[in-house]
């Protein structure tokens with residue numbers, strides 16, 4: 004992808020940079036949202052998985068693009084990476100910036116032993132579908148009225164390791180998998196990974 | 203990414219695709235009682251106990267002091283702070299989140315006066331606006347963004363009235379000169395009936411499995427929608443209103459007068475149709491009367507004048523909800539009416555269910571066809587059908603429905619189901635062995651009991667929206683897989699007792715497991731076909747997925763073949779022993795099984811032909827094929843096969859086998875040289891395999907068509923069934939054209955040269971496919 008996104012700098016987020024970057028991240032992400040996320044949603048991800056957030060900055064240190072992720076064991080067993088947010092400034096789209104950011108995030112999650120990476124995107128979001136599918140994601144399911152505007156979503160999945168489909172949660176002493184799953188399920192509640200079932 | 207709009211949903215545990223059991227019970231479904239949603243046991247903080255008096259303590263000082271100890275940006279996160287909670291959190295003083303935040307000069311309440319006199323055209327305008335919002339609610343938006351934005355509705359419901367007479371646009375005493383006039387009284391009657399209708403709708407939907415937000419929002423924000431009041435009260439108010447409007451003393455334009463009357467009649471007929479107490483036998487008579495009034499409402503909509511001030515988002519601030527105010531949902535009136543009409547049509551269609559013959563396979567055809575209706579039936583219509591399906595009248599059929607299903611496939615005039623087996627009593631001495639025939643009865647009873655839940659699960663899945671249906675089926679399949687394992691044991695016992703009676707030749711080999719297997723394979727095929735319908739697969743995957751589909755259908759075909767053979771054997775046995783009536787009955791049953799067999803044969807052959815053509819297309823690089831730096835073929839195969847990996851049978855083919863099937867000439871980028879030699883010859887195996895499959899498919903579908911809907915146990919949905927089989931035949935013909943086109947395009951092909959044609963994939967959901975789940979590519983000049 005020899006686009007001219009080269010003058011940009013790609014940097015990993017760090018908690019110490021919250022004051023500098025969080026307002027810009029929020030602004031960039033909210034542009035394409037009908038309603039804003041509260042700051043706690045951003046912090047939920049950035050506080051725990053700041054190292055899975057990458058930013059594209061121009062020479063004036065302006066934020067051009069960002070990707071926000073999380074990574075943790077999923078209740079169904081595998082260690083699941085989740086791409087929660089991705090956006091590139093409108094003036095800079097189509098230059099491979101998002102692709103680069105997503106690749107960096109995937110590499111980082113792979114380095115941290117992710118079995119799979121998932122996300123949801125609107126069924127009509129051609130740019131996003133094309134970007135992820137080019138990298139190897141497949142659509143695994145369609146989610147009816149996933150968005151409140153009534154639109155459906157595709158769940159996209161990328162397996163990173165053989166045997167992911169058969170992974171099961173570890174059984175901890177005296178606690179069955181179900182209980183363990185309980186908390187996870189809550190974690191995955193609507194909005195991000197709506198239906199966290201087994202398929 | 204996730205939509206922030208999802209963020210503020212009030213908590214309802216409807217996220218997982220868990221199978222939610224239904225509450226239908228009947229003799230066939232003894233163990234069907236269980237909870238609606240899987241309960242999660244979470245180590246959460248204790249919620250304040252209800253009813254405890256509020257205890258208020260000022261923590262400002264403590265809080266300020268605690269904050270002082272933190273740097274800006276430094277975060278404290280306790281382990282209970284989940285994503286869910288972060289999503290539900292709001293920021294104080296952010297105008298978009300903080301519902302108490304007022305812009306300078308903004309007032310908390312609206313100043314619209316619901317007691318101000320209305321013009322007749324304004325009455326029409328408000329009624330029509332309400333109807334639009336009602337339909338928006340039906341399509342999935344919450345009441346808070348639709349009907350509950352009406353100041354009039356708000357006044358009627360809040361403060362909560364103690365009785366219907368108290369439900370007025372004012373409360374308590376009122377000066378006589380402020381008392382609402384006729385038109386406001388009429389509006390009140392209309393609103394009351396509208397609200398009661400919402401109550402009925404919620405009741406019906408909540409009685410069945412649905413998924414909050416995804417399907418429908420049942421939240422009423424602590425408003426009580428006249429749950430206790432009976433329907434007559436509302437009908438009386440409407441009748442009185444009609445009288446008031448028709449009163450010649452009322453000064454009102456004739457056209458407007460009848461427009462208002464039409465709206466009141468619409469409300470009345472609609473409310474009656476929604477009444478959950480409607481007896482099953484006369485359900486169908488309630489929908490047709492609604493439609494002419496909808497047309498009248500449509501024709502006179504132009505007479506109305508909107509009163510925008512009577513709707514406000516500010517009301518949301520007072521609703522019991524953590525949701526910040528959201529914009530009012532805007533719907534075009536004509537779209538709303540279209541939705542309403544469709545709802546009436548779908549519900550009317552659903553009432554036909556009760557006229558079906560008592561045959562679970564007819565039920566299944568009906569459910570499947572209903573779920574496939576275009577446009578997709580609304581949640582209410584689906585619940586409406588489910589309520590009929592799970593009506594005791596249907597479920598308490600004199601026969602066991604699952605057993606009927608089994609019988610249609612495997613037991614024909616079988617000694618195992620001989621009614622006299624059930625008349626036998628166990629030996630007095632429990633140590634004595636029971637007679638083999640009694641054992642038959644006991645084993646069958648046990649199996650029927652065991653099947654009940656899995657059988658219901660399938661029906662419940664068939665009542666969901668189609669995305670959900672596909673996902674739910676993958677779970678139902680797992681349950682049926684376990685059922686099959688149990689069936690193996692029951693079969694072994696059955697055959698052991700048959701041997702004791704030396705009638706083993708009268709019993710099919712593994713009857714119960716064969717039946718379960720056939721049903722399970724049918725579901726697997728449906729999951730795949732729905733995947734095509736829902737655009738789940740990418741074009742370069744088509745070859746592999748159709749390969750898998752063909753494989754599954756072939757297995758079902760083989761199983762059905764054994765059923766046909768057994769039925770034939772039985773007929774011969776009866777003839778030999780001069781049991782002519784039994785012979786006749788048995789051979790009559792063959793039509794259905796053979797129709798199923800031909801159906802499976804057609805699917806397997808047609809999928810095979812598509813597998814062939816898409817494989818060639820992949821080699822010719824006619825389909826987009828991303829380079830996928832982060833993935834491998836085997837990883838993608840694993841992902842695709844995930845829902846089926848645990849099944850046994852059918853075992854998912856090993857990756858190597860799959861690869862050999864989709865890449866017979868080696869990799870697409872560097873195929874073996876024989877590829878081009880073969881492609882040039884129109885009679886070579888690559889092509890002749892496709893031609894043969896296509897011919898087999900056509901023949902098989904033609905046979906199915908000849909059997910017709912009734913023999914195929916789809917008599918209740920004959921029209922749709924005919925359309926589908928016609929579509930399959932048309933797909934075969936279209937594929938033939940494509941094959942011919944591609945053959946001629948490659949007749950001179952050399953390695954490295956490019957074919958001068960392109961492949962077009964007809965898009966999903968655009969009426970560009972003969973059958974949505976079957977993607978026949980088109981060849982166009984390159």
Ligand SMILES: CC(C)(COP(=O)(O)OP(=O)(O)OC[C@H]1O[C@@H](n2cnc3c(N)ncnc32)[C@H](O)[C@@H]1OP(=O)(O)O)[C@@H](O)C(=O)NCCC(=O)NCCS
Nearest residue numbers: 035089090091096097098099100101102129130131133203
């Ligand atoms: C999705 C988004 C992040 C892509 O950013 P980007 O930097 O333009 O992405 P890239 O340039 O790396 O790749 C996008 C690809 O989609 C293509 N594309 C863009 N718009 C498209 C469209 N309407 N139809 C088809 N393809 C489209 C681009 O051409 C490019 O492919 P190419 O490299 O083969 O030409 C950006 O469009 C965006 O911020 N959208 C709004 C937020 C959003 O939708 N986020 C994703 C939700 S998970």
